[in-house]
Amino acid sequence: MDKELEHRFVTELENNQNIVHKVCSLYTNDRDSHNDLFQEITIQLWKAYPKFRGDSKFSTWMYRVALNTAITLYRKSKKRIKTKDYDSLIFKIKADEYDDTQERQLKLMYDAVKQLGDIDKALVFLYLEDKDYSEISETLGITEVNARVKMNRVKNKLRTILNP
Amino acid sequence: MLDELELLKKDWQKKEEHLPKLSYDQIYKMIWKKSSSIVKWIFYISIIEFILPHLLYLVPSMRNNLDIYSNLGLTNVFLVISILQYVVIFYFIYQFYKRYQEISVLDSAKQLTSNILRTRKTVKHYVIFSLSMVLLTFLMLIIGIYFSDNVLETLGLAGKMDSVPIEKAKFIIMASFAIFGVLFTLALGGIYFLLYGLLTRKLRRNFRELQKLEV
Numbered sequence: 604m605d606k607e608l609e610h611r612f613v614t615e616l617e618n619n620q621n622i623v624h625k626v627c628s629l630y631t632n633d634r635d636s637h638n639d640l641f642q643e644i645t646i647q648l649w650k651a652y653p654k655f656r657g658d659s660k661f662s663t664w665m666y667r668v669a670l671n672t673a674i675t676l677y678r679k680s681k682k683r684i685k686t687k688d689y690d691s692l693i694f695k696i697k698a699d700e701y702d703d704t705q706e707r708q709l710k711l712m713y714d715a716v717k718q719l720g721d722i723d724k725a726l727v728f729l730y731l732e733d734k735d736y737s738e739i740s741e742t743l744g745i746t747e748v749n750a751r752v753k754m755n756r757v758k759n760k761l762r763t764i765l766n767p
Numbered sequence: 768m769l770d771e772l773e774l775l776k777k778d779w780q781k782k783e784e785h786l787p788k789l790s791y792d793q794i795y796k797m798i799w800k801k802s803s804s805i806v807k808w809i810f811y812i813s814i815i816e817f818i819l820p821h822l823l824y825l826v827p828s829m830r831n832n833l834d835i836y837s838n839l840g841l842t843n844v845f846l847v848i849s850i851l852q853y854v855v856i857f858y859f860i861y862q863f864y865k866r867y868q869e870i871s872v873l874d875s876a877k878q879l880t881s882n883i884l885r886t887r888k889t890v891k892h893y894v895i896f897s898l899s900m901v902l903l904t905f906l907m908l909i910i911g912i913y914f915s916d917n918v919l920e921t922l923g924l925a926g927k928m929d930s931v932p933i934e935k936a937k938f939i940i941m942a943s944f945a946i947f948g949v950l951f952t953l954a955l956g957g958i959y960f961l962l963y964g965l966l967t968r969k970l971r972r973n974f975r976e977l978q979k980l981e982v
Binding site: 609612613614617620628643646649650651654664670671672674675676678705708713720742744765 | 771774775776778779780782783786787788789791794795797798800802803805806808871872874875876877878879880883969970972973
């Protein structure tokens with residue numbers, strides 16, 4: 604691991620850190636675990652960096668490693684699960700206090716997305732990031748048809764969470 | 768709903784300005800931290816599981832058991848079984864290492880999860896094998912006792928069970944070995960599968976989720 608490689612990696616990650624932060628904000632519920640997950644993703648990215656050939660964009664490559672870390676490699680501790688209940692409680696009260704209907708709707712939507720399972724979250728995340736179905740299916744390792752079917756089910760799930 | 772998701776998408780893309788911003792130095796420090804990923808956990812726990820059964824032989828009472836084998840006339844059987852056991856163990860370690868090497872964060876989520884679960888499965892098979900060997904060891908001891916003429920001397924019980932007829936004493940010893948053997952195996956198995964279950968719960972749930980639609 605030479606200095607030049609380190610420098611190139613850190614610079615690229617610094618410029619693209621938003622992707623990692625967005626994954627962290629979806630998969631964690633408090634600042635500590637956000638930082639924790641950010642660190643784990645950084646470690647995994649760095650470990651895999653020598654294999655990054657540059658035939659795809661650094662950011663595209665990051666999506667895969669970041670999501671894989673959040674979905675598969677990252678281990679949540681019990682303490683953080685407690686914080687989650689606490690957070691979503693505050694979240695609900697706040698959402699009810701909103702006057703603006705659209706703002707309130709958005710709050711409810713974010714809350715609903717946070718309640719989804721790990722895989723569904725990844726689908727929504729890639730959708731929100733404007734990725735097409737071929738990229739979604741490749742990242743998750745399912746066929747494109749299945750990715751579409753799954754996305755429709757997620758939409759239905761969100762609808763049920765929003766209108767119980 | 769579609770419109771609502773579109774709305775969310777627009778808002779999501781505006782959210783960027785509220786995200787935290789880490790400096791070059793902060794990120795640089797992070798790349799030297801130690802990973803605490805589930806793969807690391809599985810790796811270390813698996814190593815312990817490979818070593819643990821062998822540490823049992825270092826316990827003095829276990830070594831005495833080896834003497835019991837020779838006194839019960841089981842030396843050769845024991846030797847053959849030991850050799851077989853080590854061949855199988857090395858096969859498992861090789862398999863484990865090979866599968867562990869295949870784990871890559873650059874695979875798709877499904878492939879990655881599947882590879883981790885496969886690695887874990889190797890260890891699971893190893894543990895089932897080890898537990899069977901424990902049971903087999905007890906079974907051999909019981910058979911040895913059955914055919915032995917000087918059980919009480921061998922087990923150091925001479926003089927302690929004189930009031931009991933020898934056939935009955937043999938039966939009692941065999942039965943206690945059997946019960947102890949089964950309980951011991953169940954306890955080890957219980958601890959292991961609990962650990963295994965807790966460690967891979969999330970992986971198995973996500974893998975099922977990814978598999979659900981595949982035909």
